[in-house]
Amino acid sequence: MEPIRRLIYDLDLPDLKEQFEAWGQPAYRAVQVWQGLYKQFWNTPEQFSSLPLSLRQQMADKFTFTGLIPGQVLQSSDRETTKTLFSLDDHRAIEAVLMKYDERRTLCISTQAGCSMGCVFCATGQMGFKRNLTSGEIVEQVLYYARLLKMEGERVTNIVVMGMGEPFHNYDATMAAINRLNDPQGMMLGERRFTVSTVGLVPMIKRFAGEKRQINLAISLHAANDTLRSQLLPVNHKYPIADLLSACREYVEITNRRLTFEWALIYGVNDSVDDARELARLLHGMMCHVNIIPLNPTHRYSGQATTRQRADAFRNTLVEAGIPCTIRLRRGIDIEAGCGQLAIETTPTP
Numbered sequence: 001m002e003p004i005r006r007l008i009y010d011l012d013l014p015d016l017k018e019q020f021e022a023w024g025q026p027a028y029r030a031v032q033v034w035q036g037l038y039k040q041f042w043n044t045p046e047q048f049s050s051l052p053l054s055l056r057q058q059m060a061d062k063f064t065f066t067g068l069i070p071g072q073v074l075q076s077s078d079r080e081t082t083k084t085l086f087s088l089d090d091h092r093a094i095e096a097v098l099m100k101y102d103e104r105r106t107l108c109i110s111t112q113a114g115c116s117m118g119c120v121f122c123a124t125g126q127m128g129f130k131r132n133l134t135s136g137e138i139v140e141q142v143l144y145y146a147r148l149l150k151m152e153g154e155r156v157t158n159i160v161v162m163g164m165g166e167p168f169h170n171y172d173a174t175m176a177a178i179n180r181l182n183d184p185q186g187m188m189l190g191e192r193r194f195t196v197s198t199v200g201l202v203p204m205i206k207r208f209a210g211e212k213r214q215i216n217l218a219i220s221l222h223a224a225n226d227t228l229r230s231q232l233l234p235v236n237h238k239y240p241i242a243d244l245l246s247a248c249r250e251y252v253e254i255t256n257r258r259l260t261f262e263w264a265l266i267y268g269v270n271d272s273v274d275d276a277r278e279l280a281r282l283l284h285g286m287m288c289h290v291n292i293i294p295l296n297p298t299h300r301y302s303g304q305a306t307t308r309q310r311a312d313a314f315r316n317t318l319v320e321a322g323i324p325c326t327i328r329l330r331r332g333i334d335i336e337a338g339c340g341q342l343a344i345e346t347t348p349t350p
């Protein structure tokens with residue numbers, strides 16, 4: 001039987017050096033390969049043409065360079081947002097999105113196939129949990145787009161970990177992926193260029209705070225009282241708002257970094273001026289920012305997007321209360337980018 005090949009992006013540089021050492025190769029060879037992967041974005045052994053042929057063959061036998069098979073590609077009508085559906089080695093589907101605004105080239109990447117958190121308005125939540133991605137599978141989404149952008153003379157500038165899945169439910173792989181992309185001898189994507197979004201897993205927020213990283217953190221809040229939040233985000237039963245907000249305040253205190261709260265405005269559910277006042281009371285005095293996003297309606301949730309007028313009133317209420325906030329119009333809404341909606345339509349439900 002053919003031995004199972006490891007995904008090469010699952011390795012850190014020291015792992016790669018160890019492998020090369022086992023092959024009787026000098027460490028600088030491993031660095032050469034690392035740079036090929038993370039600076040040139042090569043994805044076939046043949047591209048490493050400065051290596052001896054026998055070594056390239058060893059690499060081909062030991063490693064696979066493609067853990068993700070790109071499938072359907074959708075482009076928004078303004079051509080600024082591209083979404084690619086990938087198939088994993090076990091045929092699970094995930095997606096990653098490229099957004100081009102101004103000079104930024106922002107990727108939205110996935111950390112899990114599906115998600116176990118069950119947020120009622122989320123297409124990924126509606127499909128349930130399939131499995132965690134490995135760190136290499138997370139990394140490869142970035143390399144895929146980096147390769148495409150490189151051909152256009154461009155580069156990835158920002159990464160938002162807001163695709164399918166809950167990154168703090170796959171904490172180690174998510175952090176390992178960020179570290180690998182951050183590596184000074186490789187792609188060198190600065191920590192500040194990353195934003196990780198969590199549904200609010202309190203122990204992990206505390207752990208993340210303790211690591212004092214420069215990575216940005218966003219919290220999906222969506223409701224300012226436990227009754228409503230538990231209806232929308234079942235995880236709130238386990239980690240209610242008081243616990244969540246106390247972890248958030250701890251995070252800001254320890255890291256001295258501004259926290260982002262996300263709020264998807266759902267018509268008649270959480271988009272009134274009273275809702276905004278309740279939120280302002282909750283966040284009072286905290287170094288934070290609120291991202292308001294009109295709900296992107298999904299098939300299995302009856303809630304609708306708010307109106308422009310209600311969104312403006314919501315924002316004005318927050319601003320008057322001294323809470324900085326921005327209304328983010330969803331990009332690529334015509335290709336259902338950003339919340340697992342393509343995957344849910346093409347993945348058969350069990």
Ligand code: SAH
Pocket residue numbers: 119121122123161162163164165166167197198199219220262263264293294295296297298338339
């Ligand atoms: N699991 C993480 C990150 C992925 S979801 C989290 O929940 O934070 C990224 C963001 O999209 C979250 O704020 C999530 O609440 C939001 N989201 C999910 N479905 C949405 C929808 N249908 N409309 C608007 N925002 C949605």
Ligand code: SF4
Pocket residue numbers: 115116117118119122123124125126163164165166199220
């Ligand atoms: Fe999971 Fe985030 Fe979707 Fe909730 S919103 S189900 S945590 S992906």
